[in-house]
Amino acid sequence: MNIAQIKQIDLVDYMKAIGFSPTKETAKSAWYHAPYREDRTPSFKVNKDKNVWYDFGTAQSGDIIDLAELLYHSKDVSRLLKLIEGAAPALAPLIRTPISQSGERLTERFRNVKVVDLNHEALKSYLQSRGIDLDIGECECKEIHYTCNKKGYFAVAFPNIAGGYEIRNPYFKGCIAPKDISIIRKPDRLGGRCCCLFEGFMDYLSYLALVKLGKITEDNESVDYIVLNSVSNIGRAIESMKKYKVIHCYLDNDDAGRRAVNFLHELLGDKVQDMFAPYPLYKDLNDFLRNKKKIS
Incomplete structure (x- = not known):
């Protein structure tokens, strides 16, 4: 199974397969004792709709691969995929549909x-x-x-x-469907020298609002915009990004966002610039716009 397939395995089914039963369950969520640490009061919640988890005791969260990192004490994705599939082989055909990698x-x-x-x-x-x-x-x-x-x-x-x-x-x-990236260019030109990159369209809209409010300064007369509509679509945007001299990355201020920026920097060089500086205390541009700071 590949990453996309593994991420679609139902977390509730996976928890059952590795020996954990919910202490409380509703139509939308299931609560457990955290499976990777001592947890006297059940503080590990699975969101059934989004197929993600959140640990209220440690403020950690993620998908099935993030959970496997904690369970198996490894960041080797290839190894984690094998361990997940090996721990619950019966779940291989039980792929959740129609759910994307990003939980949509x-x-x-x-x-x-x-x-x-x-x-x-x-x-x-x-x-x-x-x-x-x-x-x-x-x-x-x-x-x-x-x-x-x-x-x-x-x-x-x-x-x-x-x-x-x-x-x-x-x-x-x-x-x-079909799922793909979005590219926004001004109609009176073929393209600018700079591109701003966003994970989702709410981030793009937030950026425009922040520019309008003067909280972000950008020469938007010569800027194009690419919205990934899921960080998993980053590969689809590479060819479009190659033609720009500068790429400003306004991705989520979390591990996934930073990994994406590092990946692009390795691939495209110094033209790739992370733009986390304006919102170091916020998860993303929309939280920055709304002044909704991350919980430390």
Whole structure:
């Protein structure tokens, strides 16, 4: 099994396979004694929808591979994949679908998709709750309506280069397939000398809001933007990034974000610049915009 397949193994099933049963379970979560340390009060929570875990005792979190790092005391990904599969071989065919590497629901099963200009008050209110200026939201995003299991839904939509959409509302984070990166260029030019790189479109919208507020200074007249729509899409953006003289990386201020920046720096050299300096106390640009500091 590869990384994408391993990450789709259901965490609740995996915990059961390695000998841990929940002390409390609901439709959306399961609580355990942390499997890698002494934990008298159950403080290890699995989010069933996102297939991720959080340890309230240590403030650690992650996916199944992050859990395996702690269980098996190793950072060798190849070894961890073998250990996970070996510990729970019966789970190999039980791949969670439709869940992406980043924990998003891939919505190929959605029907009657209709894309219009962003106008619904509930969606505008949602963007405002995330600190996004409505002028920015209305300019950069669309409103999408769709049916799933014969029920109607709507969400904020952000297009990618393959014709798919990242979709968000207060209760849902997903993608109308196909999944791909997004590239934003000004229509009056072929491309700038500088590119700003973001993990998700909410980070991109937050960046535009922060520039508007003067909290980030950027010569945006000569800047293009690439949104990965999941750090797992970084390989798809390499060719597009090669043509720029400077790449400003506004990725999440966490281990995954720093690993991605280091990977790009090794591949593309000094043109790659991490831009964590403006938000050292925040997980990402949206938390910076909302002044939501990381818990230390």
